[in-house]
Amino acid sequence: MTDLPARRLLLVHAHPDDESINNGATMARYAAEGALVTLVTCTLGEEGEVIPPALRHLAADEDDALGPHRAGELAAAMQELGVLDHRLLGGAGRFRDSGMMGVPQNHRPGAFWTTPVDEAAPHLVEVIRGVRPHVLITYDPHGGYGHPDHIQAHRVAMRAAELAADPAFRGDLGAPHRIAKIYWNRVPRSVAEEGFARLRAADVEFAGVAAVDDVPGVVDDSEVTAEIDGTRHAVAKAAAMRAHATQIAVDGTFFALSNDLGQPLFTTEYYQLVRGVPGAPAGERERDLFAGADTGDAAGGPAAAAGETGR
Numbered sequence: 078m079t080d081l082p083a084r085r086l087l088l089v090h091a092h093p094d095d096e097s098i099n100n101g102a103t104m105a106r107y108a109a110e111g112a113l114v115t116l117v118t119c120t121l122g123e124e125g126e127v128i129p130p131a132l133r134h135l136a137a138d139e140d141d142a143l144g145p146h147r148a149g150e151l152a153a154a155m156q157e158l159g160v161l162d163h164r165l166l167g168g169a170g171r172f173r174d175s176g177m178m179g180v181p182q183n184h185r186p187g188a189f190w191t192t193p194v195d196e197a198a199p200h201l202v203e204v205i206r207g208v209r210p211h212v213l214i215t216y217d218p219h220g221g222y223g224h225p226d227h228i229q230a231h232r233v234a235m236r237a238a239e240l241a242a243d244p245a246f247r248g249d250l251g252a253p254h255r256i257a258k259i260y261w262n263r264v265p266r267s268v269a270e271e272g273f274a275r276l277r278a279a280d281v282e283f284a285g286v287a288a289v290d291d292v293p294g295v296v297d298d299s300e301v302t303a304e305i306d307g308t309r310h311a312v313a314k315a316a317a318m319r320a321h322a323t324q325i326a327v328d329g330t331f332f333a334l335s336n337d338l339g340q341p342l343f344t345t346e347y348y349q350l351v352r353g354v355p356g357a358p359a360g361e362r363e364r365d366l367f368a369g370a371d372t373g374d375a376a377g378g379p380a381a382a383a384g385e386t387g388r
Contacts, residue, residue: 088117096154115204148165197233211367241256292340
Protein backbone atom coordinates (compact mmCIF):
# COMPACT_ATOMS: atom_id res chain seq x y z
CA MET A 78 0.00 0.00 0.00
CA THR A 79 1.39 3.39 -1.00
CA ASP A 80 0.56 6.97 0.01
CA LEU A 81 -0.54 5.91 3.48
CA PRO A 82 -2.65 8.38 5.49
CA ALA A 83 -0.95 10.18 8.36
CA ARG A 84 -2.80 8.16 11.04
CA ARG A 85 -3.37 4.42 10.81
CA LEU A 86 -5.43 2.17 13.07
CA LEU A 87 -5.53 -1.65 12.99
CA LEU A 88 -8.19 -3.74 14.73
CA VAL A 89 -8.03 -7.52 15.13
CA HIS A 90 -11.28 -9.35 15.84
CA ALA A 91 -12.39 -12.97 16.02
CA HIS A 92 -15.71 -12.98 14.12
CA PRO A 93 -17.85 -10.67 11.99
CA ASP A 94 -19.96 -8.47 14.35
CA ASP A 95 -17.35 -8.25 17.13
CA GLU A 96 -15.90 -5.12 15.55
CA SER A 97 -19.22 -3.26 15.35
CA ILE A 98 -20.25 -4.12 18.92
CA ASN A 99 -16.89 -3.27 20.50
CA ASN A 100 -15.45 -0.55 18.29
CA GLY A 101 -18.07 0.63 15.78
CA ALA A 102 -18.11 4.23 17.01
CA THR A 103 -14.33 4.41 17.23
CA MET A 104 -13.93 3.03 13.72
CA ALA A 105 -16.51 5.42 12.28
CA ARG A 106 -14.96 8.40 14.04
CA TYR A 107 -11.44 7.80 12.82
CA ALA A 108 -12.54 6.86 9.32
CA ALA A 109 -14.51 10.13 9.14
CA GLU A 110 -11.41 12.01 10.31
CA GLY A 111 -9.36 10.59 7.44
CA ALA A 112 -7.38 7.92 9.26
CA LEU A 113 -6.74 4.58 7.61
CA VAL A 114 -8.83 2.07 9.57
CA THR A 115 -7.93 -1.54 8.83
CA LEU A 116 -9.98 -4.40 10.22
CA VAL A 117 -8.68 -7.97 10.25
CA THR A 118 -11.28 -10.61 11.11
CA CYS A 119 -9.84 -14.01 11.99
CA THR A 120 -12.78 -16.29 11.10
CA LEU A 121 -16.11 -16.07 9.30
CA GLY A 122 -18.08 -17.00 12.42
CA GLU A 123 -19.37 -20.21 10.88
CA GLU A 124 -20.51 -21.64 14.23
CA GLY A 125 -22.66 -18.67 15.24
CA GLU A 126 -26.32 -19.10 16.16
CA VAL A 127 -28.79 -17.50 13.75
CA ILE A 128 -31.53 -15.16 14.99
CA PRO A 129 -33.95 -14.74 12.03
CA PRO A 130 -36.03 -17.93 11.57
CA ALA A 131 -35.90 -17.58 7.78
CA LEU A 132 -32.09 -17.80 7.85
CA ARG A 133 -31.62 -20.61 10.35
CA HIS A 134 -30.92 -23.07 7.54
CA LEU A 135 -27.52 -21.32 7.19
CA ALA A 136 -26.34 -22.70 10.55
CA ALA A 137 -23.45 -25.11 10.86
CA ASP A 138 -25.70 -28.03 11.75
CA GLU A 139 -27.84 -27.50 8.63
CA ASP A 140 -26.50 -26.01 5.37
CA ASP A 141 -23.24 -24.81 6.95
CA ALA A 142 -23.48 -21.69 4.79
CA LEU A 143 -23.34 -19.08 7.54
CA GLY A 144 -19.70 -18.06 6.95
CA PRO A 145 -20.14 -16.61 3.44
CA HIS A 146 -23.38 -14.95 4.54
CA ARG A 147 -21.63 -13.30 7.47
CA ALA A 148 -18.88 -12.08 5.14
CA GLY A 149 -21.60 -10.18 3.31
CA GLU A 150 -22.93 -8.80 6.59
CA LEU A 151 -19.42 -7.68 7.49
CA ALA A 152 -19.01 -5.84 4.19
CA ALA A 153 -22.35 -4.08 4.73
CA ALA A 154 -21.37 -3.10 8.29
CA MET A 155 -18.07 -1.66 7.10
CA GLN A 156 -19.93 0.42 4.52
CA GLU A 157 -22.05 1.89 7.32
CA LEU A 158 -18.91 2.76 9.30
CA GLY A 159 -17.02 4.18 6.32
CA VAL A 160 -14.25 1.59 6.67
CA LEU A 161 -12.71 0.73 3.31
CA ASP A 162 -10.00 -1.72 4.35
CA HIS A 163 -11.34 -4.93 5.87
CA ARG A 164 -9.69 -8.31 5.50
CA LEU A 165 -10.02 -11.92 6.59
CA LEU A 166 -6.90 -13.33 8.23
CA GLY A 167 -5.08 -15.42 5.64
CA GLY A 168 -8.01 -15.07 3.22
CA ALA A 169 -11.60 -16.26 3.39
CA GLY A 170 -11.93 -19.68 5.01
CA ARG A 171 -8.31 -19.99 6.12
CA PHE A 172 -9.33 -20.36 9.77
CA ARG A 173 -12.64 -21.83 10.99
CA ASP A 174 -14.78 -20.53 13.85
CA SER A 175 -14.06 -22.81 16.83
CA GLY A 176 -17.41 -22.55 18.61
CA MET A 177 -17.74 -21.96 22.33
CA MET A 178 -15.15 -23.27 24.76
CA GLY A 179 -15.27 -27.03 25.32
CA VAL A 180 -17.35 -28.06 22.30
CA PRO A 181 -16.16 -30.60 19.69
CA GLN A 182 -15.80 -27.83 17.10
CA ASN A 183 -12.76 -26.60 19.05
CA HIS A 184 -10.83 -29.47 17.47
CA ARG A 185 -12.32 -29.45 13.98
CA PRO A 186 -9.64 -29.33 11.25
CA GLY A 187 -8.75 -25.72 10.57
CA ALA A 188 -10.29 -24.42 13.79
CA PHE A 189 -8.69 -21.13 14.74
CA TRP A 190 -8.39 -22.11 18.41
CA THR A 191 -6.13 -25.10 17.71
CA THR A 192 -4.03 -23.43 15.01
CA PRO A 193 -0.51 -22.81 16.34
CA VAL A 194 -0.09 -19.11 17.04
CA ASP A 195 3.12 -18.97 15.01
CA GLU A 196 1.27 -20.45 12.04
CA ALA A 197 -1.45 -17.79 12.10
CA ALA A 198 0.63 -14.76 13.12
CA PRO A 199 2.65 -14.37 9.89
CA HIS A 200 -0.58 -13.62 7.99
CA LEU A 201 -1.09 -10.67 10.32
CA VAL A 202 2.56 -9.66 10.19
CA GLU A 203 2.14 -9.14 6.45
CA VAL A 204 -0.81 -6.83 7.09
CA ILE A 205 1.06 -4.89 9.78
CA ARG A 206 4.10 -4.37 7.59
CA GLY A 207 1.88 -3.35 4.70
CA VAL A 208 -0.35 -0.77 6.40
CA ARG A 209 2.16 0.18 9.13
CA PRO A 210 -0.37 1.08 11.84
CA HIS A 211 0.39 3.45 14.69
CA VAL A 212 -2.31 1.87 16.88
CA LEU A 213 -3.53 -1.71 17.37
CA ILE A 214 -6.77 -2.65 19.14
CA THR A 215 -7.53 -6.23 20.19
CA TYR A 216 -8.85 -8.23 23.14
CA ASP A 217 -7.32 -8.88 26.54
CA PRO A 218 -5.73 -12.30 27.31
CA HIS A 219 -9.16 -13.66 28.36
CA GLY A 220 -10.62 -12.63 25.03
CA GLY A 221 -13.04 -10.34 26.82
CA TYR A 222 -15.32 -13.18 27.88
CA GLY A 223 -13.45 -16.44 27.35
CA HIS A 224 -14.44 -17.43 23.82
CA PRO A 225 -11.57 -19.52 22.39
CA ASP A 226 -11.39 -17.54 19.14
CA HIS A 227 -11.23 -14.25 21.07
CA ILE A 228 -8.40 -15.60 23.21
CA GLN A 229 -6.61 -16.80 20.10
CA ALA A 230 -7.15 -13.46 18.34
CA HIS A 231 -5.44 -11.77 21.31
CA ARG A 232 -2.52 -14.20 21.15
CA VAL A 233 -2.11 -13.86 17.40
CA ALA A 234 -2.36 -10.06 17.48
CA MET A 235 0.21 -9.66 20.24
CA ARG A 236 2.58 -12.18 18.67
CA ALA A 237 2.25 -10.59 15.23
CA ALA A 238 3.01 -7.15 16.68
CA GLU A 239 6.20 -8.60 18.17
CA LEU A 240 7.25 -10.40 14.99
CA ALA A 241 6.43 -7.48 12.69
CA ALA A 242 8.98 -5.35 14.54
CA ASP A 243 11.74 -7.98 14.32
CA PRO A 244 14.15 -7.26 11.43
CA ALA A 245 15.22 -10.91 11.47
CA PHE A 246 11.70 -12.26 10.87
CA ARG A 247 10.49 -13.02 7.35
CA GLY A 248 11.83 -10.20 5.23
CA ASP A 249 9.58 -11.46 2.44
CA LEU A 250 6.59 -10.10 4.41
CA GLY A 251 7.80 -6.50 4.21
CA ALA A 252 10.02 -4.09 6.08
CA PRO A 253 9.92 -4.25 9.91
CA HIS A 254 7.40 -2.05 11.66
CA ARG A 255 6.88 -1.43 15.37
CA ILE A 256 3.34 -0.46 16.40
CA ALA A 257 3.54 2.58 18.68
CA LYS A 258 0.48 1.86 20.85
CA ILE A 259 -1.50 -1.29 21.64
CA TYR A 260 -4.89 -1.21 23.37
CA TRP A 261 -7.24 -3.83 24.72
CA ASN A 262 -11.02 -3.41 24.58
CA ARG A 263 -12.51 -2.50 27.96
CA VAL A 264 -15.79 -1.33 29.53
CA PRO A 265 -15.67 0.49 32.90
CA ARG A 266 -17.88 -1.28 35.42
CA SER A 267 -19.65 1.96 36.38
CA VAL A 268 -20.56 2.58 32.72
CA ALA A 269 -21.88 -0.96 32.30
CA GLU A 270 -23.95 -0.68 35.48
CA GLU A 271 -25.44 2.65 34.37
CA GLY A 272 -26.27 1.19 30.97
CA PHE A 273 -28.08 -1.76 32.47
CA ALA A 274 -30.00 0.54 34.80
CA ARG A 275 -31.24 2.44 31.72
CA LEU A 276 -32.14 -0.82 30.04
CA ARG A 277 -34.18 -2.09 32.99
CA ALA A 278 -36.12 1.20 33.01
CA ALA A 279 -36.73 1.15 29.24
CA ASP A 280 -39.57 -0.37 27.24
CA VAL A 281 -37.78 -2.91 25.06
CA GLU A 282 -38.98 -6.24 23.75
CA PHE A 283 -36.21 -8.61 24.72
CA ALA A 284 -36.87 -11.83 26.61
CA GLY A 285 -34.72 -10.65 29.50
CA VAL A 286 -31.72 -8.58 30.52
CA ALA A 287 -28.14 -9.77 30.47
CA ALA A 288 -25.85 -9.34 33.46
CA VAL A 289 -23.07 -6.77 33.71
CA ASP A 290 -20.48 -9.52 33.71
CA ASP A 291 -21.89 -10.88 30.43
CA VAL A 292 -20.43 -7.81 28.72
CA PRO A 293 -16.94 -8.59 27.39
CA GLY A 294 -14.07 -6.66 28.92
CA VAL A 295 -15.80 -5.17 31.97
CA VAL A 296 -13.16 -4.03 34.47
CA ASP A 297 -12.79 -1.65 37.39
CA ASP A 298 -12.86 1.93 36.18
CA SER A 299 -9.24 2.45 37.25
CA GLU A 300 -8.00 0.03 34.56
CA VAL A 301 -9.47 2.10 31.72
CA THR A 302 -6.94 4.52 30.25
CA ALA A 303 -8.75 5.85 27.16
CA GLU A 304 -12.30 6.77 26.20
CA ILE A 305 -13.33 7.63 22.69
CA ASP A 306 -16.46 9.72 22.32
CA GLY A 307 -18.30 8.35 19.31
CA THR A 308 -21.72 9.83 20.02
CA ARG A 309 -21.66 11.70 16.70
CA HIS A 310 -21.40 8.29 15.06
CA ALA A 311 -24.10 6.54 17.09
CA VAL A 312 -26.35 6.11 14.06
CA ALA A 313 -23.54 4.56 12.05
CA LYS A 314 -22.66 2.14 14.85
CA ALA A 315 -26.28 1.04 15.26
CA ALA A 316 -26.61 0.61 11.50
CA ALA A 317 -23.44 -1.49 11.39
CA MET A 318 -24.77 -3.70 14.17
CA ARG A 319 -28.08 -4.09 12.32
CA ALA A 320 -26.13 -5.19 9.25
CA HIS A 321 -25.09 -8.25 11.25
CA ALA A 322 -28.71 -9.38 11.23
CA THR A 323 -28.01 -13.07 11.78
CA GLN A 324 -26.30 -12.25 15.08
CA ILE A 325 -27.72 -9.01 16.51
CA ALA A 326 -31.14 -7.48 17.17
CA VAL A 327 -31.01 -3.72 17.83
CA ASP A 328 -33.74 -1.83 19.69
CA GLY A 329 -32.92 1.86 20.04
CA THR A 330 -29.88 2.21 22.29
CA PHE A 331 -29.95 -1.46 23.27
CA PHE A 332 -29.29 -4.76 21.55
CA ALA A 333 -29.44 -8.50 22.07
CA LEU A 334 -27.58 -11.48 20.69
CA SER A 335 -29.14 -14.88 19.96
CA ASN A 336 -30.00 -15.40 23.65
CA ASP A 337 -32.42 -12.42 23.38
CA LEU A 338 -31.02 -10.86 26.56
CA GLY A 339 -30.76 -7.07 26.31
CA GLN A 340 -27.49 -5.17 26.62
CA PRO A 341 -26.63 -1.46 26.37
CA LEU A 342 -25.27 -0.20 23.06
CA PHE A 343 -22.29 2.00 23.97
CA THR A 344 -21.31 4.91 21.74
CA THR A 345 -18.46 6.02 23.95
CA GLU A 346 -15.93 3.19 23.76
CA TYR A 347 -13.19 2.39 26.23
CA TYR A 348 -9.69 0.99 26.13
CA GLN A 349 -6.66 0.06 28.20
CA LEU A 350 -3.25 1.06 26.88
CA VAL A 351 -0.88 -1.88 27.38
CA ARG A 352 2.03 -0.85 25.19
CA GLY A 353 3.28 2.59 24.21
CA VAL A 354 3.48 6.10 25.59
CA PRO A 355 0.28 7.50 27.15
CA GLY A 356 -1.10 10.56 25.45
CA ALA A 357 -2.61 12.05 28.61
CA PRO A 358 -1.23 13.10 32.00
CA ALA A 359 -1.08 10.47 34.74
CA GLY A 360 -4.50 9.82 36.20
CA GLU A 361 -6.37 11.16 33.16
CA ARG A 362 -7.87 9.21 30.30
CA GLU A 363 -6.77 9.70 26.73
CA ARG A 364 -9.39 11.08 24.36
CA ASP A 365 -7.44 10.24 21.21
CA LEU A 366 -5.83 6.85 20.61
CA PHE A 367 -3.10 8.44 18.48
CA ALA A 368 -2.03 10.87 21.21
CA GLY A 369 1.57 10.20 22.19
CA ALA A 370 2.32 8.27 19.00
CA ASP A 371 4.74 9.80 16.52
CA THR A 372 2.52 9.67 13.45
CA GLY A 373 5.14 11.42 11.38
CA ASP A 374 7.39 8.35 11.33
CA ALA A 375 6.32 5.41 9.17
CA ALA A 376 8.50 3.10 11.25
CA GLY A 377 6.69 3.92 14.45
CA GLY A 378 8.78 6.79 15.82
CA PRO A 379 10.46 7.20 19.19
CA ALA A 380 7.23 6.54 21.06
CA ALA A 381 7.32 2.95 19.84
CA ALA A 382 10.66 2.32 21.49
CA ALA A 383 9.34 3.10 24.93
CA GLY A 384 7.89 -0.39 25.34
CA GLU A 385 5.02 -1.39 27.57
CA THR A 386 3.27 0.92 29.98
CA GLY A 387 2.99 0.19 33.66
CA ARG A 388 -0.32 -1.50 34.39
